[in-house]
Amino acid sequence: MNIPFLDAWRRRHGGGHAASAVERDPEGVADMLAECDLLRSRVQEFGIQLDDTPRSLEAIDQLLPRWRDDPEELPWLGNDAGLYLGTVIVRTVPGAHWHLTPGGHPVVRLVSGREIHVVEAGLDWAISGSPELSQVYAEAAEG
Secondary structure, three states: OOOHHHHHHHHHOOOOOHHHHHHHOHHHHHHHHOOOHHHHHHHHOOOOOOOOOHHHHHHHHOOOOHHHHOOOHHHHHHHHHHHHHHHHHHHHOOOOEEEEOOOOOEEEEOOOOOEEOHHHHHHHHHHHOOOOHHHHHHHHHHO
16 A cells, blocks of 8 residues: 555654554554644644644634635645544544555544544535534534
8 A cells, every 4th residue: 555644654664554554553643644734834824723622623614715726735735634633533532543444545433433534524625615624523523
């Protein structure tokens, strides 16, 4: 499996498959997925600090979508928004954890077994504003 966001992790840990990386070092992979540098820099311009809480998702939902004017940035910002959404879920919803699909896409798996395709949700949010990130979080927190 070739997953670009795990290339740095692989180099630091001697190679291996991405799925086994999640199993061997779930906290390290979670920290890497939580970086979301583009999103962090954009929201900081508006005085928003991403503190891995549901409150920060609500603040992001209230931003004016200026990124929609930049077709090159839009998918990257949406990807970051999805990864940040997943980070908040994993860090605040008991039993939620990162999982890689057979295609290598990061999803959040809840205790119930339900998988939330957070990157897709982030892209939908970036493109159309719906669903709101806080709404996806609320549904995940319910179970």
